[in-house]
Amino acid sequence: MKHDRSRTLYDRALSVMPGGVNSAVRAAIEPYPFFVRKGDGGHVIDADDNRYVDWVMGLGPLLLGHDMPEQVRAAIQRKASEGPMYGAPTEVEVDLAEFVTRHVPSVEKIRFVNSGTEATVSAVRLARGHTGRNKIVVMQGGYHGAQESTLVEGDAENPQPSSAGVPQSFAEHTLPVPFNDGEAMEAVFAEHGDDIAAVLTEPILGNYGIVHPQEGYHEFLREITREHGSLLIFDEVITGFRVGGLGCAQGRFDITPDLTTFGKVVGGGFPVGAVGGRAEIMEDLTPAGDVFQAGTFSGHPVTMAAGLETLRYAAEHDVYDHVDRLGEQLRGGLSDIVADQAPEYTVAGTGSMFKVIFTRDGAEPTCAADVKRAETDRWRRIFWEAMLEEKVFLSQNQFECQFVSAAHTEDDVERTLEAYKEAL
Template sequence: MTTSQAATRTAGLRDRAEAVIPGGVSSNVRLLAPRVFFERGAGPRLWDVEGNDYVDYLLGQGPAFLGHAHPQVTEAVARAVRSGMVYGAQHALEVEAAERFIAAVRWPDLVRFGVSGTESVQGALRLARAATGRRRLLRFAGHYHGWIDNVLMDFGAEGGRPGTLGQPADALADWLVAPFNDTDALAEVFSAHGEEIAAVIVEPMMCNQGAIVAEPDFLEALRALTTAHGTVLIFDEVITGFRLALGGAAEHYGVTPDLAVYGKALAGGWPVSALAGREELMGRFGTGEVNHSGTFNASVMAAAAVVATLEVLTEDPPYERVAEHGTRLRAGLAGLGDKHQVPLRIQGLPAAFHVSFGGPRSVGGSAPVRDLSGLRELDLVRYAEFSRLLAEHGVWVAGRGIWYVSAAHGDAELSDALERVDAALTADTGTA
């Protein structure tokens, strides 16, 4: 295929998509992304329909923690579905998936599988309300817990403003919103409303916005306050689960929640979520007093993908390799920022970090960002535009700044990525 033929194919796919799919995309998260059509992925790389390769640090918004099309996972799913897909009943792989999950994460007593993190969050909130008899909920500014009306919030607002047209104005009426990493503000909320709050839900590392790590005393204070007030503590580990450690953020930080929601890295790229927690909470599903349903929950494909993924993560743990690659990548990016004399900022952990440009109020572009208000001080618009330039140079990343490292990234990807980022910064700054 010639270059012109390939470009024509991309343009044709774009026109066809826009004719039958709203905005040409199936998720609004992709509306502002470069309109690239991919043909395949393998390990840490993607190839588009024009034959261009990309070093992938987006990983499908996080799920491809093992890399794309991991052979052990894809073969396990293919083998399992030859016997069936959805039974409307239980099957042996479901039990094995649950056993492996509990053995890996260690702190929960019970687990239920779902399809998306958004729906499993709903199950967690429902359980908390059922257990406490309370209605109010607490969350943190800038944290994301799904796109459903009762959780979607405008990231541009500190409070609980709806995030979209069509969302009822009162859909968020039960929420209290506090700044992340602020133990004093947290204590004030509990002093005023502690006996009303059914649950606190938190990204233990604020990954969706800024890759902001929890400060040492914040999660411990949150655990102590929720325990003291009989409030259910929910960790939203959709991103951090199985990524920061085999036991997720709970293991990484040494703080145990009452309930936690998992997804993304759980099933090697397959759409699987999990809600896990203490028996006295999760057991309410088993008695039938609290409803949790779903035709595709723990399907054959889902269970096979979970079993195979957890086999890989436990038999050949990739966490040291991921940390080493992420550390070298972060150092290389920082060096390129210095080389091109741009205020490139890198924050987070080696497995998941945020890249941005410093803003005029960000203390030389290097002050740690600890909450949503600090994130707003950065030049996020410039980085979003730069991410499009990175795509043109063969580095696939999110426009909002998050970079994910997979178990499949190696020396070749590190070298290629840094060379391509260097070229993109040269084009961006006009330096030779």
């Protein structure tokens, strides 16, 4: 397979962009990433006209695939033709807000922003403003965007910045604990409970190989935060409107967080983020309250139209049944392949999310540390390239999950399973 055009483009990119990319994960593949020319249904075509089954789906936003249904395309084109943006409210913002609040019971009011990172930044600031407290509890290995309050590693006794440029004084207000570890959470609240503004967690860790909560864990988080007057924030940037259908992952787990962050699917493939929750908390945002939040492009009419029509289409055309069924077929087929060829590896996922984790003992991971011990270099340096040669595009590292779209077919699933057989 030739990649001459991608190599040339990467060479040019290195001269004008740090690392040759605009998001670090895209350069995870060595010696260079392939450059996409266009999408086509459940596939992408690269700059050298190679065609791949695409399970990355933009890292999650493309619930419907690359080919937008007519009602979605028409809404986007109509809004774009009316003018790019205005710096003033539009009706479609209200329409999408009403749709979300109607289908996600915990969200009584919502504020749209421009990215998942911006959503979690706003949620953390809002939690601190609402409670008058400083500390945020996060899960080790959880990812909440490129923001100072969560780019923190270590543990609650010794939190450290995980990136250059983040002051230690920021990290001291963030308390990392292992996911699924109730005793660690109790210890943190015993030590810092009076100053914990919120516990921030993904319902399912989606940037660390897909790690599920153990039975009762989210119920425990709901109870301990209420007991101490802290907020429970669910980061549903990945799982929102993908796991659990229109009710999101919190609906599947039957948990009501105080705040929820959204991104990806809620914008229909366009830049978006949102934070929503109980009205009494959301009303603390300016201009209703004193917690500042604003953005020039927030509630962008094209994005709002794309998100609204994507969710309407999903509701009206049994999209979740389709993607969840194909996801189950993928995980079932992968489990058979792994059992036969690599029994120490693990197939993880739920609904339309899936991943083969190169664990060392075949046990399903219960925390990020389990995934971190996986054979990450083998996955990235050998396996990913082998899958690309089989014309299958997977997420660029061991940790990012993969996604099924409405445009994928059973033939795509079978081709992918055959590719896994060859690559493993």
